[in-house]
Amino acid sequence: MILDAEIKAQLAQYLQLMENDIVLKVSAGDDQVSRDMLALVDELATMSSKIKVEKTRLERTPSFSVNRIGEDTGVTFAGVPLGHEFTSLVLALLQVSGRPPKVDQAVIDQIKNIKGTYHFESYVSLTCHNCPDVVQALNVMSVLNPNISHTMIDGAAFKDEVEQKGIMAVPTVFLNGEPFASGRMSLEEILAKLGSTPDASAFAEKEPFDVLVVGGGPAGATAAIYAARKGIRTGIVAERFGGQILDTLGIENFISVKYTEGPKLAASLEEHVKHYNVDIMNLQRAKRLEKKDLIEVELENGAVLKSKTVILATGARWRNLGVPGEAEFKNKGVAYCPHCDGPLFEGKHVAVIGGGNSGIEAAIDLAGIAKHVTVLEFAPELKADAVLQDRLYSLPNVTVIKNAQTKEITGTDKVNGITYIDRATGEEHHIELQGVFVQIGLVPNTEWLEGVVERNRFGEIIVDKRGATNVPGVFAAGDCTDSAYKQIIISMGSGATAALGAFDYLIRN
Ligand SMILES: Cc1cc2nc3c(=O)[nH]c(=O)nc-3n(C[C@H](O)[C@H](O)[C@H](O)COP(=O)(O)OP(=O)(O)OC[C@H]3O[C@@H](n4cnc5c(N)ncnc54)[C@H](O)[C@@H]3O)c2cc1C
Structure with missing residues (x-):
């Protein structure tokens, strides 16, 4: 038995949600991975009468595809999708059976409208916590658009292929045989990379905000929620909603939650922010801040957002060594x-x-x-x-x-x-x-504020006890500030402080 009793019990509940019959087309050989894969597929078929199994020859052996009856969907798993990829398999079974993916309708329409043929291959490891997001996003795209297909490849089961393609980081994604991306990416990021992104004109009509938060990590998300709860016009611009916690595996000190994982916490943060009337501008990077009558924040795409107050919550990133070879061999060792x-x-x-x-x-x-x-x-x-x-x-x-x-x-x-x-x-x-x-620590994402907002010698923004910076109306929170300690709960606390500080400022000015 390849699945333990507890997982099987959970799986049985999920499989009851399947809407229509599906067929798993299996390409197996005599090797151990093939045997494990067949054991998994057979076990799935015994658990749901909606799952049929057919033997076939696919591009890779061992692999299997998940299809609607009479129509190949383009979702293939090469290797045995257990470990962190087990959820990807369960979601693929449900979605191919007709269960709608949990994605905004606007994104579904965006995917359905993609023209051209796209074949994605994602190389993963079963212990990689960043990989399932990418696999699941590409599977959703394959399920929704017949011109898009995706094969997840477990690098451990296809070592020669990984070696030959020089893959040394996961997830690594190829599109139509060419390198496409490496590292964790959300569905929205993948769509943006395919050229399907809102340009500056989409921001041109925006009314000035009362509070504009720059950064979508724990500090920024908290600031946005606190501001929105005051009933004031709130926006949030984030290069990558979620921030550092997207790259964090286990979190055991987020008080009141004994254990969670970064991507899960990031999804909860986003859901919480979406519960309020907050204008979320994800995948947008701020590059300039200027205090005029209002405060202006210019984005990389050229759009200029205006606001009465701004909360800077741009966090931090891995510090580079800065030695020869580091940039050249990034993802190549x-x-x-x-x-x-x-x-x-x-x-x-x-x-x-x-x-x-x-x-x-x-x-x-x-x-x-x-x-x-x-x-x-x-x-x-x-x-x-x-x-x-x-x-x-x-x-x-x-x-x-x-x-x-x-x-x-x-x-x-x-x-x-x-x-x-x-x-x-x-x-x-x-x-x-x-x-x-x-692994030599982090640097604050504040270079773009040089000469505008006062920073200490580490580049951290200097704030007072209300989160205010030296520029009236500009506040800051989280890892980008000179707070003594950098932790999720501390960032959230300072995000709340900055939002309340901004609200006080709005009342007085
Ligand atoms: C590997 C790892 C493990 C960790 N484990 C723990 C743990 O177990 N417990 C704990 O409490 N803490 C942990 N931390 C620390 C914790 O993740 C940080 O303290 C916290 O995420 C800081 O939140 P933040 O919102 O200030 O910044 P970040 O999380 O860094 O978020 C910054 C946000 O700003 C955005 N941004 C940056 N520049 C721009 C720009 N110019 N324009 C627009 N947006 C921008 C980013 O995309 C992101 O959305 C860990 C950190 C790492 C790296």
């Missing part, structure tokens, strides 16, 4: 997300740069997958908590090098080594390895 990309380095030698909590957590995780992990720490000592260090040092396949200044990441078409300088002796060393995980 240089990675930032161990949970996502770790499985692609199975049996390989990797380095983790950074000996803080995130670096040591990454090294511990990677030691379970990779052949060997070398931790490079710039300082003479690791900064991670003692309990993490103890775990790290108990592992047999980890080396820690302190006082190490990374000089270069080397490679040809992908990473083949790292060069560092021993800061104690000045000697240069080279280690041959296949992957480098950079």
Whole structure:
């Protein structure tokens, strides 16, 4: 039995929601993955009379497609979609059977109107928490538009193909055989990348806002909700709604919720914001802020939004090392997300740069997958908590090098080594390895505010206890500010503070 009793019980409930018959067309061989896939497919068929199974030959073996009766839908799974992809499989079964996807009608219309033929292939790992969003988005597109098809490929089951295509990060998506995108993407982002995005004219008619929030992470979402609850005209512009939590796996300190996962929390945030009358402008990046009578925020697409107050909540992003080879080999061996990309380095030698909590957590995780992990720490000592260090040092396949200044990441078409300088002796060393995980902290997304809003030497926006900046009417919240600690709950608290501060300002001015 490939599914345990608990999962089977849940699955049985979902399968009852199927609307019409579907057929799984299965391409299997004699290998173990084929056997596991057949076991899964047979188990599904025994659980619902609406699921038929046919043997066939598909482009990849082992794989199976999920189809309406008499019509190929274009949704294919190559490998066994268990782990994080099990939900993708369940949703595909339901949606192909006729159950409508949970997507706005406007987006459904947008997908149905896409012209041209698009065949997507997404390479995933079953432990990647960013992958299901991409797989599910591409499956929804395939289900809704007959000219779109999508194959999810488990990299672990198709190692040669992954190697040959030089894929070293998941999810990696190919479109019609050409590289299309890498990393987590929402359905809206994929549609935008296909050229289906609102341009500046869609913003031209917007009335000035009372509160315009820039940033859609925990701080921005909270600020928008607090502002909207005051009944004032509220807008939110976000480059990527959800922010850093989209890249976070387990969250255990979001008080009152014992455990949740980042993408789930991001979806709840969005749902909560949508519950109010907030103008959400997702996938839009602000590039200029200017205080005139009103405050103007210019977007990358050229549109200029006006507002009486602005709350800056642009958060932070991974800090780059800034050494030769880092940008060149990004996604070709240089990675930032161990949970996502770790499985692609199975049996390989990797380095983790950074000996803080995130670096040591990454090294511990990677030691379970990779052949060997070398931790490079710039300082003479690791900064991670003692309990993490103890775990790290108990592992047999980890080396820690302190006082190490990374000089270069080397490679040809992908990473083949790292060069560092021993800061104690000045000697240069080279280690041959296949992957480098950079874990050296975060930088605030505030460069675009230089000379406009006062920032400290780390680039963090300086705020007072009401969240106000030095520019009247401009407030800030969350990781982009000089708050002492950067956490979800702290960002939310400061988002609330900034919104209340902005409301007070509106009353007084
Ligand atoms: C791997 C990882 C694990 C973590 N784990 C935890 C944890 O377990 N618990 C915890 O409490 N915290 C955790 N954190 C920290 C937590 O995620 C952050 O403190 C929190 O997300 C900060 O929220 P924010 O809204 O200030 O910024 P962000 O989450 O960074 O959001 C910023 C928003 O602004 C947008 N943006 C940026 N620039 C622009 C622009 N120019 N125009 C428009 N929009 C823009 C972004 O797209 C995004 O929507 C973790 C962080 C990471 C990276």
